[in-house]
Structures are given as structure tokens and as C-alpha cells.
Amino acid sequence: MKLRLFTTTTLILIGMMLKAQNPVLIPGTLSGTEFTLNLQNATFQFYEGINTTTMGANGSVLGPTLIMQKGDFVDITVNNDLADTTTIHWHGMHVSAENDGGPHTTIDPGGSWNPSFTVMDKAATYWYHPHLHQMTNKHVSLGIAGFIIVKDDEEALLDLPRTYGVDDFPLAIQTKDFDDQKQIVVPSNSDDVVMVNATIDPYLDLPAQIVRLRLLNGSSMRVFNIGLSDNRTFYMIASDGGLLSEALPLTRLQMGPGERAEILLDLGDMQGQTIKIMSYASEFQNGIYGATYPGMNQSMILDGYNPNPLNGNDYDIISLNVIAPTDNPVTSIPGSLVTITPWEESASNITRDLTFSPETMGLGQLNGNFLINNTSFDMDVINYSIPLNNIEIWSISNNSAIAHPFHIHDVQFYMLDRDGTPPLPLNKAERTTS
Numbered sequence: 054m055k056l057r058l059f060t061t062t063t064l065i066l067i068g069m070m071l072k073a074q075n076p077v078l079i080p081g082t083l084s085g086t087e088f089t090l091n092l093q094n095a096t097f098q099f100y101e102g103i104n105t106t107t108m109g110a111n112g113s114v115l116g117p118t119l120i121m122q123k124g125d126f127v128d129i130t131v132n133n134d135l136a137d138t139t140t141i142h143w144h145g146m147h148v149s150a151e152n153d154g155g156p157h158t159t160i161d162p163g164g165s166w167n168p169s170f171t172v173m174d175k176a177a178t179y180w181y182h183p184h185l186h187q188m189t190n191k192h193v194s195l196g197i198a199g200f201i202i203v204k205d206d207e208e209a210l211l212d213l214p215r216t217y218g219v220d221d222f223p224l225a226i227q228t229k230d231f232d233d234q235k236q237i238v239v240p241s242n243s244d245d246v247v248m249v250n251a252t253i254d255p256y257l258d259l260p261a262q263i264v265r266l267r268l269l270n271g272s273s274m275r276v277f278n279i280g281l282s283d284n285r286t287f288y289m290i291a292s293d294g295g296l297l298s299e300a301l302p303l304t305r306l307q308m309g310p311g312e313r314a315e316i317l318l319d320l321g322d323m324q325g326q327t328i329k330i331m332s333y334a335s336e337f338q339n340g341i342y343g344a345t346y347p348g349m350n351q352s353m354i355l356d357g358y359n360p361n362p363l364n365g366n367d368y369d370i371i372s373l374n375v376i377a378p379t380d381n382p383v384t385s386i387p388g389s390l391v392t393i394t395p396w397e398e399s400a401s402n403i404t405r406d407l408t409f410s411p412e413t414m415g416l417g418q419l420n421g422n423f424l425i426n427n428t429s430f431d432m433d434v435i436n437y438s439i440p441l442n443n444i445e446i447w448s449i450s451n452n453s454a455i456a457h458p459f460h461i462h463d464v465q466f467y468m469l470d471r472d473g474t475p476p477l478p479l480n481k482a483e484r485t486t487s
């Protein structure tokens with residue numbers, strides 16, 4: 054009898070550990086044309102009862118979702134109440150350098166920054182984060198990151214879910230490394246805790262209908278291989294730069310750091326059930342941060358990388374509990390979305406070759422810096438001066454042993470080919486990235 058009791062208790066405990074415990078935090082929203090962000094030092098309880106030192110915008114961690122309308126002239130005040138100098142960058146948006154919060158546009162401790170610009174971007178999911186030179190990782194890892202949702206007339210015409218927090222959810226997927234006192238370690242290659250919107254072991258209740266998820270890989274280095282636990286098809290409708298021409302059915306979606314994707318899930322027949330968003334990292338080839346080995350050569354070392362249960366294994370990102378549908382739900386996946394007219398290749402003015410390489414070759418290369426065209430980033434050097442409205446072909450080669458994400462401030466791009474092969478449908482979805 055005692056043994057049975059013990060057994061039952063053990064099973065209940067295991068059951069509790071497997072069940073997602075925490076309702077995912079949904080950031081509040083700010084909308085209109087005037088926005089204020091107050092950057093602050095704070096503490097946040099990632100773990101119940103334990104205060105972790107963090108940074109946040111208008112709160113203890115992350116920041117409010119900024120909802121902007123294409124064509125609006127927006128005026129933003131960023132107050133820096135941190136002890137550190139920092140910047141805030143509107144990642145993915147078409148914004149002039151002085152308003153874009155790159156490493157040169159610093160805000161001193163106690164200072165303010167007041168960018169303003171016309172929103173020229175298509176409806177899509179963008180994000181903001183600090184971008185101080187060599188401090189970006191620290192400030193983002195400690196907590197500052199927020200979504201920007203741009204809306205436009207084209208998107209408004211489509212029968213898509215768009216009620217924030219009801220059938221349209223932003224999900225920032227991040228991994229962090231915590232020390233024994235549950236403080237965030239940064240920099241670190243030992244990020245073994247997965248969170249969504251700063252919530253560890255999260256769940257989200259979703260209505261039994263078509264729902265829209267705005268996924269952001271907000272991690273510093275980790276790549277995710279997004280899929281659903283029952284391997285059901287989901288539908289990608291937008292990449293970093295806007296809506297695709299049609300909904301793209303997928304069972305896997307690889308997302309690099311900084312990347313966003315909007316997906317639709319059809320949960321119409323699922324009420325009462327639970328599925329999970331997973332990262333199927335066991336499917337990664339080596340040479341990706343998140344694979345069993347981070348370098349293409351298995352002898353290559355990345356300090357702190359192994360052992361880590363996330364590397365090369367499949368793991369849960371968030372549990373989705375399907376609840377009753379809302380009134381007037383969206384019930385079908387739209388076919389065509391928007392018309393996209395890529396620039397003509399023949400219209401390009403110049404081809405530039407950019408080659409990534411490690412600063413030092415050899416088995417230790419992953420621990421070192423990386424270069425573009427054998428050149429390191431220099432705050433005082435302008436590498437290219439590009440005439441406004443130039444159409445350019447950039448040919449990107451990776452001569453290092455690890456995959457790198459790539460993005461350009463201010464501008465979006467279309468993909469012509471990958472290793473000489475025209476884009477597959479998924480790669481076409483990468484047509485714009487930033």
C-alpha cells in the first residue's frame with residue numbers, strides 16, 4: 054500500500070513537471086503616433102520567489118508592443134534610466150540612420166532620444182532592441198526587447214486574425230543562461246533555458262479557430278527549427294518584410310536570431326486538446342548554433358556549448374491549449390495574400406561580394422571574432438556609401454564553419470538564389486529579411 058502511494062505520488066509529480074505551468078506573458082500595447090519608452094533597471098521573477106536582475110522598457114522585462122500604421126508620422130521618446138549608455142534600434146524598419154538607433158546613436162544614462170519618421174514599411178512584425186556596440190547582447194539578454202506591429206490597408210482587406218491577445222499573439226522565443234542564484238549570465242554559450250515572452254515553461258490558451266502567431270527569435274545566437282508536436286501543417290503568411298503572396302504550408306520553419314515570421318494555425322477541430330510548438334533541433338546538420346556540434350567540423354570547440362540539452366535535441370517551446378472559439382472567428386486559411394513585384398535583376402547597378410570568415414582559422418575559430426571581407430566592424434569607418442535608391446546585388450559567402458544570420462539595417466531584399474539554385478518556396482519566403 055505504501056509502495057502504491059509512493060508510486061502514485063511520483064507519477065503525479067512527473068505529470069506536474071511535464072505540464073506547462075505558467076500562462077505566457079502578453080506584452081501590453083501602445084498605439085497612435087506618439088510613443089514613450091522608459092528603459093529601466095529592474096528585477097523580474099522568471100522563477101517564482103526569486104528576483105532576477107533585469108532591464109526592461111516601461112516595465113521589468115521586455116517592452117510594450119508598438120502598433121503603428123503605415124504612412125503615419127511617428128514621434129518616439131526613449132528615456133534612458135539605465136546606468137549604461139545604450140541605443141534602441143527599430144529592427145527591420147525602413148528608417149534613416151539617425152532615427153534608426155544603431156550603434157552610433159547612443160543615449161547616455163539619464164538622457165533621452167527623440168527619433169521621428171514616417172512609417173514606410175509594409176504590414177509585418179518588426180521588433181526593437183538595444184544596439185550599443187559590443188553591449189547589444191548584454192542589454193537584450195537582460196531583458197530589453199519589444200515587438201512592433203505595422204498595419205496597412207493591404208493587410209486590412211484580408212480575412213486574417215488581427216485581434217491582439219485574442220486570435221493574434223506575439224511570441225518572442227528566447228534562450229538564456231542562469232547561474233545558481235538564477236541571475237542571467239551574459240555573454241554565455243550555455244543558454245539552456247527556453248522562454249516565450251519572458252515566461253519559462255509557458256502555456257497559451259488559443260480559441261478553436263484560425264489563429265495568428267507572430268514569432269520572433271529574440272535569442273542572441275540560437276537557431277530554432279519550429280514545428281508542432283503533432284507535426285501538423287501550419288501556414289506561413291509573412292516573413293521579416295511583409296506578407297507573402299500566398300499562405301505557405303509548412304511543417305518546419307528554421308528561424309535565425311532576429312528573424313520574425315507570422316504563421317496561421319488551424320485549430321478548428323482541436324477544442325479541448327493541447328499541442329506544443331517545438332524546436333526540432335535534432336534535425337539540424339552540424340554547423341548551426343543549436344545542432345549537436347556548433348561547427349561543421351566536429352572537433353571544433355565553442356566554449357560552454359556542450360553539454361546542453363537543447364543542442365541537437367528536440368524540445369518544447371510553448372504548450373497551446375485549445376479552448377472555445379470566439380464570436381465571429383476566422384475559419385479558413387486565405388489563399389492568395391498580396392501581390393509582390395520583385396525588382397528586375399537586370400536593373401541592378403552593382404554587384405558586391407561579401408565573404409564571412411573567422412578572424413583566426415582552425416579548430417578554435419568559433420570562439421573568435423568573425424569578419425566580412427577580412428575586415429572587422431569599426432565605429433569610425435564607412436565601408437560602403439550607397440546612392441539612394443540604388444538597386445544592388447549582394448553576393449554573400451560564408452567561409453566560416455558556423456552558420457550566420459545576416460541582415461541589413463534600413464533596407465529589405467529579395468533573394469535571387471542560394472548556392473546557385475533559385476529559391477525554393479520557403480527560401481522565397483525569405484525574399485525579404487532584415
Ligand SMILES: [Cu+2]
Nearest residue numbers: 142144145462
Ligand atoms: Cu537591425
